[in-house]
Amino acid sequence: MAAAVLAAAVDARYLNGGMSTGELKTDLRAIVGEQGMLEGAAVRERAGTLWHGRIDAELLVRPRSTEQVSAVLKLCHGRGQPVVTHGGLTGLVNGADADARDLILSLESMNSIERIDVSGRTLRAQAGAKLGQVQRAAEERGMVFPLDLGARDSATVGGNISTNAGGLRVLRYGMMRNLVLGIEAVLADGTVLTSLNRMLKNNAGYDLKQLFIGSEGTLGVVTRAELRLVSRTRSQETMLAALPGFDALVELLGRLDAGLGGQLAAFEALWGNYYDYNTALPAQNSAPLSRGAPFYAIAETLGGDPEHDRARLESVLAQALEDGLLTDVTIASSETERRAIWAIREDVWQVKNIAPLLTFDVSLPIENMKAYTEEVCGAVQAFAGPNRAFVFGHMADGNLHLVIAAGDDPATRATIEGMVYRPLAAIGGSVSAEHGIGLEKRDYLPLSRTAAEISTMRLLKNALDPKGILNPGKVFA
Amino acid sequence: MAAAVLAAAVDARYLNGGMSTGELKTDLRAIVGEQGMLEGAAVRERAGTLWHGRIDAELLVRPRSTEQVSAVLKLCHGRGQPVVTHGGLTGLVNGADADARDLILSLESMNSIERIDVSGRTLRAQAGAKLGQVQRAAEERGMVFPLDLGARDSATVGGNISTNAGGLRVLRYGMMRNLVLGIEAVLADGTVLTSLNRMLKNNAGYDLKQLFIGSEGTLGVVTRAELRLVSRTRSQETMLAALPGFDALVELLGRLDAGLGGQLAAFEALWGNYYDYNTALPAQNSAPLSRGAPFYAIAETLGGDPEHDRARLESVLAQALEDGLLTDVTIASSETERRAIWAIREDVWQVKNIAPLLTFDVSLPIENMKAYTEEVCGAVQAFAGPNRAFVFGHMADGNLHLVIAAGDDPATRATIEGMVYRPLAAIGGSVSAEHGIGLEKRDYLPLSRTAAEISTMRLLKNALDPKGILNPGKVFA
Numbered sequence: 001m002a003a004a005v006l007a008a009a010v011d012a013r014y015l016n017g018g019m020s021t022g023e024l025k026t027d028l029r030a031i032v033g034e035q036g037m038l039e040g041a042a043v044r045e046r047a048g049t050l051w052h053g054r055i056d057a058e059l060l061v062r063p064r065s066t067e068q069v070s071a072v073l074k075l076c077h078g079r080g081q082p083v084v085t086h087g088g089l090t091g092l093v094n095g096a097d098a099d100a101r102d103l104i105l106s107l108e109s110m111n112s113i114e115r116i117d118v119s120g121r122t123l124r125a126q127a128g129a130k131l132g133q134v135q136r137a138a139e140e141r142g143m144v145f146p147l148d149l150g151a152r153d154s155a156t157v158g159g160n161i162s163t164n165a166g167g168l169r170v171l172r173y174g175m176m177r178n179l180v181l182g183i184e185a186v187l188a189d190g191t192v193l194t195s196l197n198r199m200l201k202n203n204a205g206y207d208l209k210q211l212f213i214g215s216e217g218t219l220g221v222v223t224r225a226e227l228r229l230v231s232r233t234r235s236q237e238t239m240l241a242a243l244p245g246f247d248a249l250v251e252l253l254g255r256l257d258a259g260l261g262g263q264l265a266a267f268e269a270l271w272g273n274y275y276d277y278n279t280a281l282p283a284q285n286s287a288p289l290s291r292g293a294p295f296y297a298i299a300e301t302l303g304g305d306p307e308h309d310r311a312r313l314e315s316v317l318a319q320a321l322e323d324g325l326l327t328d329v330t331i332a333s334s335e336t337e338r339r340a341i342w343a344i345r346e347d348v349w350q351v352k353n354i355a356p357l358l359t360f361d362v363s364l365p366i367e368n369m370k371a372y373t374e375e376v377c378g379a380v381q382a383f384a385g386p387n388r389a390f391v392f393g394h395m396a397d398g399n400l401h402l403v404i405a406a407g408d409d410p411a412t413r414a415t416i417e418g419m420v421y422r423p424l425a426a427i428g429g430s431v432s433a434e435h436g437i438g439l440e441k442r443d444y445l446p447l448s449r450t451a452a453e454i455s456t457m458r459l460l461k462n463a464l465d466p467k468g469i470l471n472p473g474k475v476f477a
Numbered sequence: 478m479a480a481a482v483l484a485a486a487v488d489a490r491y492l493n494g495g496m497s498t499g500e501l502k503t504d505l506r507a508i509v510g511e512q513g514m515l516e517g518a519a520v521r522e523r524a525g526t527l528w529h530g531r532i533d534a535e536l537l538v539r540p541r542s543t544e545q546v547s548a549v550l551k552l553c554h555g556r557g558q559p560v561v562t563h564g565g566l567t568g569l570v571n572g573a574d575a576d577a578r579d580l581i582l583s584l585e586s587m588n589s590i591e592r593i594d595v596s597g598r599t600l601r602a603q604a605g606a607k608l609g610q611v612q613r614a615a616e617e618r619g620m621v622f623p624l625d626l627g628a629r630d631s632a633t634v635g636g637n638i639s640t641n642a643g644g645l646r647v648l649r650y651g652m653m654r655n656l657v658l659g660i661e662a663v664l665a666d667g668t669v670l671t672s673l674n675r676m677l678k679n680n681a682g683y684d685l686k687q688l689f690i691g692s693e694g695t696l697g698v699v700t701r702a703e704l705r706l707v708s709r710t711r712s713q714e715t716m717l718a719a720l721p722g723f724d725a726l727v728e729l730l731g732r733l734d735a736g737l738g739g740q741l742a743a744f745e746a747l748w749g750n751y752y753d754y755n756t757a758l759p760a761q762n763s764a765p766l767s768r769g770a771p772f773y774a775i776a777e778t779l780g781g782d783p784e785h786d787r788a789r790l791e792s793v794l795a796q797a798l799e800d801g802l803l804t805d806v807t808i809a810s811s812e813t814e815r816r817a818i819w820a821i822r823e824d825v826w827q828v829k830n831i832a833p834l835l836t837f838d839v840s841l842p843i844e845n846m847k848a849y850t851e852e853v854c855g856a857v858q859a860f861a862g863p864n865r866a867f868v869f870g871h872m873a874d875g876n877l878h879l880v881i882a883a884g885d886d887p888a889t890r891a892t893i894e895g896m897v898y899r900p901l902a903a904i905g906g907s908v909s910a911e912h913g914i915g916l917e918k919r920d921y922l923p924l925s926r927t928a929a930e931i932s933t934m935r936l937l938k939n940a941l942d943p944k945g946i947l948n949p950g951k952v953f954a
């Protein structure tokens with residue numbers, strides 16, 4: 001009896017266009033088969049322990065072909081059934097959260113690398129292929145897929161596309177947008193849009209793939225992509241420097257960019273307290289340079305000539321040292337030393353020892369960074385005491401990550417979000433450099449985009465997904 | 478009397494929404510002022526002698542501000558008045574052609590460089606600024622705007638954006654799309670969309686600027702742009718090589734790309750007969766290498782270390798020579814020699830001495846290029862005799878230019894277009910790598926894009942320009 005009541009309640013959740021859950025299940029099963037479906041707890045437990053998102057959905061389908069994706073969406077479009085597309089669940093902004101009435105469409109069964117064209121330097125993958133899988137497939141053919149980020153073994157090609165992933169080498173190779181040559185996507189109504197262009201140049205009509213890059217699953221479901229590969233470089237140099245002030249950071253970046261003939265691939269800034277905290281106990285990282293400098297920088301070069309490229313980097317750094325831009329510097333002499341330098345940067349969660357964390361991912365013009373970070377850190381200090389705000393990030397890309405250890409209860413969150421986000425409006429900064437908007441930053445989108453821009457986003461959404469079934473409520477309300 | 482009849486006939490052309498030409502003129506004059514308007518012959522003579530497009534319009538406005546552009550479009554939207562936006566009139570596909578009833582909106586009076594941010598490496602320009610003007614402004618501040626093409630002193634920023642211009646350095650810096658960080662555009666209904674982002678990374682919502690890049694003035698009027706600048710490089714090396722076959726071209730490209738640590742900035746292939754023709758009288762170009770090789774290649778590097786970069790290029794080329802990939806090679810030792818090498822590539826119109834020309838701008842995967850060019854050149858030879866088809870282009874980008882000297886009467890044009898375009902469909906090639914579609918290639922768009930893609934383009938057009946007033950009939954019918 002209780003079970004029947006519960007079942008009826010669950011059924012009611014799916015009463016879209018007069019279709020019951022039972023009917024929906026039957027129709028979906030006809031498309032993806034028994035193996036292609038998950039129900040109930042098996043769906044919800046996917047939220048797991050690592051992902052901080054929410055999965056309340058009852059049903060998940062995992063189609064094995066573009067045709068199945070198309071049939072699922074056609075069915076849902078006809079019924080007004082909401083669909084949340086899932087990639088690797090490594091997003092950080094609740095962009096994949098699913099409500100009880102949502103159907104989850106996971107691309108996990110479409111995970112093949114379909115072809116590699118060596119002369120054209122392209123790789124075609126299905127959307128569910130992992131980033132790390134793509135990187136390894138390219139490496140096996142002597143090439144490189146240059147997008148890289150910590151979650152490489154969970155994040156998928158489709159997720160990287162729909163969030164326009166960034167990462168550690170944007171300065172040299174651009175974000176995911178710059179590495180996608182062609183896309184196959186399925187529109188809300190099931191229309192298959194096959195734009196699997198493989199050339200660097202193609203101006204035959206509108207570049208439709210742009211619609212699906214960075215739109216967080218709200219305009220279509222990406223099923224395949226042609227990705228751009230690059231040549232493997234022969235040299236890699238990684239340096240860590242201590243600097244006396246922010247202006248020196250800017251000047252060092254300029255000299256490395258100009259002096260290394262395009263070899264600069266990463267330039268990360270670390271505010272002094274982040275370096276200090278991450279190189280002292282209980283952190284396990286060593287301190288290759290002594291603590292206490294106002295700023296540190298990590299730079300990495302990729303070049304074609306191991307011997308000479310190191311000498312050239314040394315010469316630029318020697319001059320910078322002589323000119324007082326640096327107070328100390330080291331270049332990694334082994335892969336172990338290289339990893340030790342990067343570990344300081346990547347040990348983001350270390351700060352958790354102070355208090356629960358809030359993490360931010362903003363971008364702003366470099367010329368505004370000094371005043372902006374002083375303002376935010378000052379406000380956090382007034383609110384929560386000293387050494388609660390830690391700043392680091394892809395400075396060359398205008399992208400700073402802020403980690404603030406002052407608690408994460410709703411009131412604290414609202415206060416800190418205001419401190420971090422509000423100053424961005426006046427300087428043309430962005431509330432999201434690379435993580436996206438999802439649900440988490442939706443309320444702050446108007447700080448970075450005008451009313452006309454948000455109206456135009458809504459116009460596009462209505463044109464491509466008139467029933468609003470794709471990832472509803474994400475990005476904007 | 479005759480004049481009155483003519484005036485009435487002209488007036489009838491503007492009878493949109495019940496508004497006469499007189500009313501339209503009055504309303505436009507109220508927006509842009511007397512200085513902001515041109516009429517009659519003064520408009521039509523702009524087609525001039527260089528541009529091969531058609532201008533039959535009676536009225537042209539040249540607004541001086543975004544607000545004026547907005548007011549003009551709001552007026553035209555209300556009246557259903559078609560608008561053709563003009564930049565520098567250097568397009569090659571009749572994308573700026575104007576009918577008698579079209580109003581021309583020229584951005585020529587909005588031509589300022591508004592700001593340069595040295596630390597952020599960005600430059601903000603109005604849409605009517607010339608590409609050359611942007612390049613010089615960047616150079617004066619020690620930086621480079623890397624887009625470059627022959628028409629640099631006529632082409633405008635707005636035109637470069639709306640055609641997604643390519644040019645000579647795409648391999649290194651990407652097309653215009655990759656160099657535009659932010660855009661201000663006015664929608665068909667006069668809505669001003671200000672998305673003047675200045676950061677390399679910004680994932681706050683849909684990337685709306687992509688809509689206006691490469692859509693040839695059909696989705697909005699670009700009024701301003703934030704452009705990305707790059708560091709000036711310190712070395713530039715230019716080489717010309719003779720090669721025994723197409724496979725050697727592919728291998729040489731791969732070795733230069735992998736061996737020069739990202740310094741390769743251009744790789745142009747010249748089929749042998751193009752080189753031979755352009756280096757023999759009546760052409761005025763010298764032949765740095767002897768004629769008669771099956772293929773020639775021009776490569777250019779941009780790096781940070783003049784002495785060493787040249788030595789490295791020499792070493793890669795010496796190995797290639799030893800391995801039989803090259804039969805001869807020279808590296809320019811002076812700017813004069815460098816220009817002499819590029820002049821061979823750029824002397825496109827030389828072939829005009831044989832017969833009137835048809836020029837093509839296709840892209841296709843490198844792996845298909847050999848068979849494709851053999852097929853096209855074979856078909857042209859069977860139709861018009863030997864040495865009527867000349868091939869060269871940005872091979873590394875997948876982009877080949879074909880120049881065919883077999884006449885340009887409509888029947889010949891249709892025959893040759895069929896020979897060049899039809900084989901592209903099966904290999905996923907594009908009828909336009911960089912010039913765009915305009916009117917000239919509109920009938921061939923379905924060879925490169927599917928029916929679903931063209932429907933989706935139409936869907937976007939209808940959403941953003943529901944009355945179809947912006948550059949009507951261009952790209953697709």
